[in-house]
Amino acid sequence: MAARRIYSLLSRVLSSPPASLSPLPTPGSCIYGKRISTRFSTSTTVEELIAPPVEITYTKNLINGHFVDAASGKTFPTYDPRSGEVIAHVAEGNAEDIDRAVSAARKAFDEGPWPKMTAYERSRIMLRFADLIEKHNDEIAALEAWDNGKTYEQAAMLEIPMLARLFRYYAGWADKIHGLTVPADGNYHVQTLHEPIGVAGQIIPWNFPLLMFAWKVGPALACGNTTVLKTAEQTPLSALYVGKLFHEAGLPPGVLNIVSGYGPTAGAALASHMDVDKVAFTGSTGTGKIVLELAARSNLKPVTLELGGKSPFIVCDDADIDKAVEFAHFALFFNQGQCCAAGSRTYVHESVYEEFVAKAKELAMRRVVGDPFKTGVEQGPQIDSEQFKRILKYIRSGIESNATLECGGERFGSKGYFIQPTVFSNVKDDMLIAQDEIFGPVQSILKFKDIDEVIRRANATRYGLTAGVFTKNIDTANTLTRALRAGTVWVNCFNVFDAAVPYGGYKMSGIGREKGIYSLTNYLEVKAVVTPLENPAWL
Ligand code: NAI
Numbered sequence: 001m002a003a004r005r006i007y008s009l010l011s012r013v014l015s016s017p018p019a020s021l022s023p024l025p026t027p028g029s030c031i032y033g034k035r036i037s038t039r040f041s042t043s044t045t046v047e048e049l050i051a052p053p054v055e056i057t058y059t060k061n062l063i064n065g066h067f068v069d070a071a072s073g074k075t076f077p078t079y080d081p082r083s084g085e086v087i088a089h090v091a092e093g094n095a096e097d098i099d100r101a102v103s104a105a106r107k108a109f110d111e112g113p114w115p116k117m118t119a120y121e122r123s124r125i126m127l128r129f130a131d132l133i134e135k136h137n138d139e140i141a142a143l144e145a146w147d148n149g150k151t152y153e154q155a156a157m158l159e160i161p162m163l164a165r166l167f168r169y170y171a172g173w174a175d176k177i178h179g180l181t182v183p184a185d186g187n188y189h190v191q192t193l194h195e196p197i198g199v200a201g202q203i204i205p206w207n208f209p210l211l212m213f214a215w216k217v218g219p220a221l222a223c224g225n226t227t228v229l230k231t232a233e234q235t236p237l238s239a240l241y242v243g244k245l246f247h248e249a250g251l252p253p254g255v256l257n258i259v260s261g262y263g264p265t266a267g268a269a270l271a272s273h274m275d276v277d278k279v280a281f282t283g284s285t286g287t288g289k290i291v292l293e294l295a296a297r298s299n300l301k302p303v304t305l306e307l308g309g310k311s312p313f314i315v316c317d318d319a320d321i322d323k324a325v326e327f328a329h330f331a332l333f334f335n336q337g338q339c340c341a342a343g344s345r346t347y348v349h350e351s352v353y354e355e356f357v358a359k360a361k362e363l364a365m366r367r368v369v370g371d372p373f374k375t376g377v378e379q380g381p382q383i384d385s386e387q388f389k390r391i392l393k394y395i396r397s398g399i400e401s402n403a404t405l406e407c408g409g410e411r412f413g414s415k416g417y418f419i420q421p422t423v424f425s426n427v428k429d430d431m432l433i434a435q436d437e438i439f440g441p442v443q444s445i446l447k448f449k450d451i452d453e454v455i456r457r458a459n460a461t462r463y464g465l466t467a468g469v470f471t472k473n474i475d476t477a478n479t480l481t482r483a484l485r486a487g488t489v490w491v492n493c494f495n496v497f498d499a500a501v502p503y504g505g506y507k508m509s510g511i512g513r514e515k516g517i518y519s520l521t522n523y524l525e526v527k528a529v530v531t532p533l534e535n536p537a538w539l
């Protein structure tokens with residue numbers, strides 16, 4: 001099902017998929033047949049791994065248009081989550097490298113052509129970059145799948161095409177950003193200029209390395225800023241590859257600098273740098289607090305944060321149950337459950353609860369787990385051993401707190417970081433699995449009686465990122481969409497992430513919005529320009 005949803009989503013996002021890809025599978029094709037025959041078998045699929053169809057070319061930091069070693073000369077390993085084996089050693093950036101990257105970005109902003117270029121020229125470079133992404137779709141997808149563990153199909157057919165779409169979207173904005181003429185009192189001509197902030201510091205996570213790259217770099221560059229991007233230590237490879245492509249597209253040196261490295265060293269140095277004018281972060285709520293504090297303690301740079309979630313997915317008694325089961329599955333299991341948006345509290349009306357749980361279990365049992373490079377595999381490994389252990393701990397906590405384990409609950413296979421698709425029913429709000437972000441393939445199904453009750457319970461969380469609502473009743477939908485305290489409410493759908501749709505969190509899920517028109521304000525200063533009018537008659 002997940003694959004089918006991805007493809008239908010994809011077909012809405014793209015007018016034409018990249019030519020190198022095979023046609024989209026239709027429901028009922030071999031993928032779905034295969035799914036049934038591989039249920040939870042500890043098959044050899046994860047023992048014999050496919051060699052990814054790409055070579056690692058770029059492992060150094062990208063500073064001022066050049067790939068350079070870390071100042072310390074140190075490297076760190078990045079791992080293949082299918083096996084835990086090292087893929088490559090990557091330059092390990094620390095405060096010194098961040099300083100060099102910020103200097104390059106500063107110079108490119110203060111003296112370089114980027115902010116002075118016409119917006120149309122900036123737009124054309126971004127469009128050429130999008131063309132190169134499309135041209136290299138399959139290699140980029142292979143790097144992304146290899147370093148992250150997501151399926152190659154998901155990367156090649158959904159994420160990399162979305163990456164191109166995002167850069168085209170932002171290229172479209174570049175020459176449409178402008179201020180206002182303001183009718184102020186008195187004899188003045190007043191106008192506002194929308195100017196870039198300067199050097200952006202951007203820190204991204206590992207779950208969608210390139211989509212997070214685009215959500216950050218796209219608006220920053222469209223508005224004329226320069227940037228230093230700190231990638232996640234688990235997934236440094238794909239950003240370096242596309243960074244090279246961006247320079248091939250004509251990006252001037254110093255506009256986009258990419259430093260690989262760890263959070264407390266490179267990340268903290270970026271958030272606290274005195275010459276960085278704005279910081280944007282995606283990751284855990286705990287680290288988001290640190291980033292905000294570092295920004296406040298240094299130069300009070302404005303901060304946008306996109307943090308965790310514990311999103312409710314509400315299935316009303318009048319919902320199309322089969323569709324709701326499929327979407328609830330997709331909402332939780334997509335990307336190995338490693339989504340900030342994940343619908344991780346599935347609230348189901350008591351009158352359809354038993355039916356829903358039985359069908360949700362059946363669907364999870366049919367999910368194909370295996371080598372993400374194999375066709376038809378829907379679920380690859382979790383990102384690393386830390387997340388793998390953390391998820392298994394949450395599963396144990398669910399069992400110990402007397403939730404009913406419907407299926408799964410253990411690792412899959414004997415190597416790498418694979419976890420069986422896991423479903424818990426009879427979950428109560430006060431259980432840890434209903435409160436914390438698990439970030440893994442663990443679905444928790446809760447029961448509710450009426451709408452007021454489910455609104456209260458859905459909102460009783462420190463998070464407020466997304467929500468799903470399944471109902472055929474327009475009044476129920478209107479009530480829920482307005483009552484739920486979340487940055488996105490999907491009605492009878494989920495995970496619709498087009499470039500134009502704003503995204504961000506209420507409460508401890510974040511500060512600010514990314515994507516869409518709202519994302520531009522994060523990267524712009526507004527200057528009021530006031531000029532006296534000599535002839536008031538023409539006011
Ligand atoms: P994290 O928030 O620690 O890491 C995200 C990014 O922040 C990485 O680039 C990391 O190097 C950087 N970072 C870490 N410490 C930093 C510091 N002191 N200063 C500046 N930057 C720093 O997340 P982590 O440890 O990878 O995952 C932990 C949990 O966070 C996950 O289990 C999940 O619940 C949540 N998470 C949420 C994501 C989201 O999309 N909102 C993405 C990744 C993780």
Ligand code: MG
Nearest residue numbers: 078079147234
């Ligand atoms: Mg890796």
